[in-house]
Amino acid sequence: MGSYYINRTFFFDVHPPLGKMLIGLAGYLSGYDGTFLFQKPGDKYEHHNYMGMRGFCAFLGSLLVPFAYLIVLELSNSLPAALLTAALLTFDTGCLTLSQYILLDPILMFFIMAAMLSMVKYNSCANRPFSAPWWFWLSLTGINLAGALGVKFVGLFIILQVGWNTISDLWHLFGDLSLSVVTLGKHLTARILCLIVLPLTLYTATYAVHFMVLNKSGPGDGFFSSAFQARLSGNNLHNASIPEHLAYGSVITVKNLRMAIGYLHSHRHLYPEGIGARQQQVTTYLHKDYNNLWIIKKHNTNADPLDPSLPVEFVRHGDIIRLEHKETSQNLHSHYHEAPLTRKHYQVTGYGINGTGDSNDFWRIEVVNRKFGNRIKVLRSRIRLIHLVTGCVLGSSGKVLPKWGWEQLEVTCTPYLKETLNSIWNVEDHINPKLPNISLDVLQPSFPEVLLESHMVMIRGNNGLKPKDNEFTSKPWHWPVNYQGLRFSGINDTDFRVYLLGNPVIWWLNLLSIALYLLLGSIIAVAVQRGAHLPAEVEGLSQVLLQGGGQLLLGWILHYFPFFLMGRILYFHHYFPAMLFSSMLTGILWDTLLRLWAWSLASSSLARGLYVVGNLSLLLGTAYSFYLFHPLAYGMVGPLAQDPRSPMAGLRWLESWDF
Numbered sequence: 001m002g003s004y005y006i007n008r009t010f011f012f013d014v015h016p017p018l019g020k021m022l023i024g025l026a027g028y029l030s031g032y033d034g035t036f037l038f039q040k041p042g043d044k045y046e047h048h049n050y051m052g053m054r055g056f057c058a059f060l061g062s063l064l065v066p067f068a069y070l071i072v073l074e075l076s077n078s079l080p081a082a083l084l085t086a087a088l089l090t091f092d093t094g095c096l097t098l099s100q101y102i103l104l105d106p107i108l109m110f111f112i113m114a115a116m117l118s119m120v121k122y123n124s125c126a127n128r129p130f131s132a133p134w135w136f137w138l139s140l141t142g143i144n145l146a147g148a149l150g151v152k153f154v155g156l157f158i159i160l161q162v163g164w165n166t167i168s169d170l171w172h173l174f175g176d177l178s179l180s181v182v183t184l185g186k187h188l189t190a191r192i193l194c195l196i197v198l199p200l201t202l203y204t205a206t207y208a209v210h211f212m213v214l215n216k217s218g219p220g221d222g223f224f225s226s227a228f229q230a231r232l233s234g235n236n237l238h239n240a241s242i243p244e245h246l247a248y249g250s251v252i253t254v255k256n257l258r259m260a261i262g263y264l265h266s267h268r269h270l271y272p273e274g275i276g277a278r279q280q281q282v283t284t285y286l287h288k289d290y291n292n293l294w295i296i297k298k299h300n301t302n303a304d305p306l307d308p309s310l311p312v313e314f315v316r317h318g319d320i321i322r323l324e325h326k327e328t329s330q331n332l333h334s335h336y337h338e339a340p341l342t343r344k345h346y347q348v349t350g351y352g353i354n355g356t357g358d359s360n361d362f363w364r365i366e367v368v369n370r371k372f373g374n375r376i377k378v379l380r381s382r383i384r385l386i387h388l389v390t391g392c393v394l395g396s397s398g399k400v401l402p403k404w405g406w407e408q409l410e411v412t413c414t415p416y417l418k419e420t421l422n423s424i425w426n427v428e429d430h431i432n433p434k435l436p437n438i439s440l441d442v443l444q445p446s447f448p449e450v451l452l453e454s455h456m457v458m459i460r461g462n463n464g465l466k467p468k469d470n471e472f473t474s475k476p477w478h479w480p481v482n483y484q485g486l487r488f489s490g491i492n493d494t495d496f497r498v499y500l501l502g503n504p505v506i507w508w509l510n511l512l513s514i515a516l517y518l519l520l521g522s523i524i525a526v527a528v529q530r531g532a533h534l535p536a537e538v539e540g541l542s543q544v545l546l547q548g549g550g551q552l553l554l555g556w557i558l559h560y561f562p563f564f565l566m567g568r569i570l571y572f573h574h575y576f577p578a579m580l581f582s583s584m585l586t587g588i589l590w591d592t593l594l595r596l597w598a599w600s601l602a603s604s605s606l607a608r609g610l611y612v613v614g615n616l617s618l619l620l621g622t623a624y625s626f627y628l629f630h631p632l633a634y635g636m637v638g639p640l641a642q643d644p645r646s647p648m649a650g651l652r653w654l655e656s657w658d659f
């Protein structure tokens with residue numbers, strides 16, 4: 001996708017554009033020419049200059065360590081807690097693996113952590129409102145929120161965290177009776193400007209740059225409307241002139257109005273045995289293809305409408321027509337057989353020989369909200385095709401067909417006549433040498449229309465991400481326990497293998513820490529609520545644990561639990577933003593526990609010694625665990641871990657680890 005930006009080629013992705021734009025910019029500035037194909041892991045780069053892009057991602061990934069250090073230092077005011085947190089991230093094989101390749105994840109985590117750091121810094125300036133540092137950190141929080149959301153939609157989770165912090169802050173100010181209404185208004189206005197207006201402006205600006213740079217036709221065209229495609233240089237609709245009104249004999253493409261459904265399509269493959277009638281498949285396909293072409297003909301004659309001796313006859317609202325597939329000469333056909341995937345819908349097929357079929361090939365063409373007899377306009381008329389025999393409406397369910405259907409989308413004829421975008425189409429390409437052409441420039445959409453359409457397509461694309469056959473996926477409960485990793489490259493013992501797996505010592509320590517925090521935090525909260533008198537030292541540590549640790553626990557919850565509600569395909573790497581918060585919580589928790597343990601001892605020298613030993617043990621333990629597991633990130637060769645001869649054999653602590 002970085003290559004597409006360098007080549008200015010339009011593409012579709014389910015994520016917002018900022019991360020890919022930054023990767024493309026890094027490649028462009030470092031001399032990468034955008035010609036490497038990136039087909040599969042392990043391909044040699046040869047002469048292509050990829051180091052700028054990889055170095056950029058690695059640099060942002062490496063900044064997670066100082067960011068975490070500074071966040072914990074700000075929340076706990078404890079240097080050992082900050083150092084322990086930094087060590088946890090430094091020695092985690094998972095963060096290392098994600099950061100060293102050209103991926104969106106280090107960019108996303110950079111902005112999430114930068115937003116969190118800006119927020120806690122701005123909180124620390126609460127006693128100096130409207131000062132230069134206060135404005136700086138508040139504005140920087142907004143900028144980083146725009147960055148996080150601009151890379152992936154999961155950036156919304158850090159927005160929720162900052163939003164909750166802001167609401168709590170304003171509620172506290174509202175209860176301060178020493179503040180005037182004017183001052184409260186200034187506080188509210190400052191937050192609206194810096195945390196809503198500024199991020200939205202920057203987020204929108206990334207799309208403006210995205211659409212300005214990607215001005216050439218590419219593989220993403222078919223996901224978008226015909227009017228959108230008319231913007232793209234090289235697209236057959238760009239600066240095009242086509243006949244305005246549909247006529248018999250025209251060669252056309254028919255596009256579904258629901259976003260990311262595509263074009264009515266057929267090909268020389270039959271439905272398999274047991275799937276309705278064994279006739280030619282009809283699907284929708286998102287990309288431009290010769291198999292998207294259909295010829296519109298009268299239902300009751302085989303005469304060639306393009307014969308120069310015959311007058312032009314326009315297709316009108318309410319006409320009975322036949323659509324003949326140009327490449328295979330089979331007619332669009334339906335019957336009472338059930339559709340492949342959608343129950344109670346009818347199957348749609350290609351049928352007939354050289355355009356000769358039967359009455360099940362006849363369709364009535366209707367224009368939405370038009371009168372009978374009106375001509376049908378290319379691109380602008382919203383049409384429905386009603387099957388004459390069964391009375392059903394041609395549509396696409398949007399469901400992905402299995403491999404026998406080439407993972408294209410199901411076309412059905414639905415007996416439910418309610419108007420939905422799934423059953424509404426428009427004519428896009430239109431070829432008829434007997435008709436004059438008009439320019440399509442008038443159809444180009446405005447920027448707000450383009451912005452709205454791109455978001456609708458991305459949301460639909462995200463919802464449509466389902467696992468393919470034999471594709472590895474994972475479940476959210478797998479992630480905190482480090483249940484199974486993800487192969488980055490290599491399968492056989494002769495391959496160079498990289499395996500994404502968190503350092504198990506660190507990840508299981510984080511999981512234990514969350515459980516301990518919930519237990520200890522609950523005990524302290526109950527004690528405080530019951531009015532228990534705590535010594536000054538314990539009270540200070542309790543405040544750090546409940547307030548600083550509480551913010552980090554909220555971050556972990558917001559970045560983890562929403563995945564349980566998602567219906568889309570999920571992967572192990574989705575957990576890493578939450579893992580950052582759990583690591584910071586671990587740093588604060590263990591520092592607090594060691595301080596409480598040291599405080600409980602009478603001897604100050606013994607207490608200091610145990611505190612130092614405890615911290616050193618945690619630091620050295622994480623460092624040694626990294627030494628054991630570092631080949632996962634830096635690459636393994638030789639026998640697989642299942643083989644006793646493998647140097648990794650003793651480290652396969654769970655059967656589910658398939659490195």
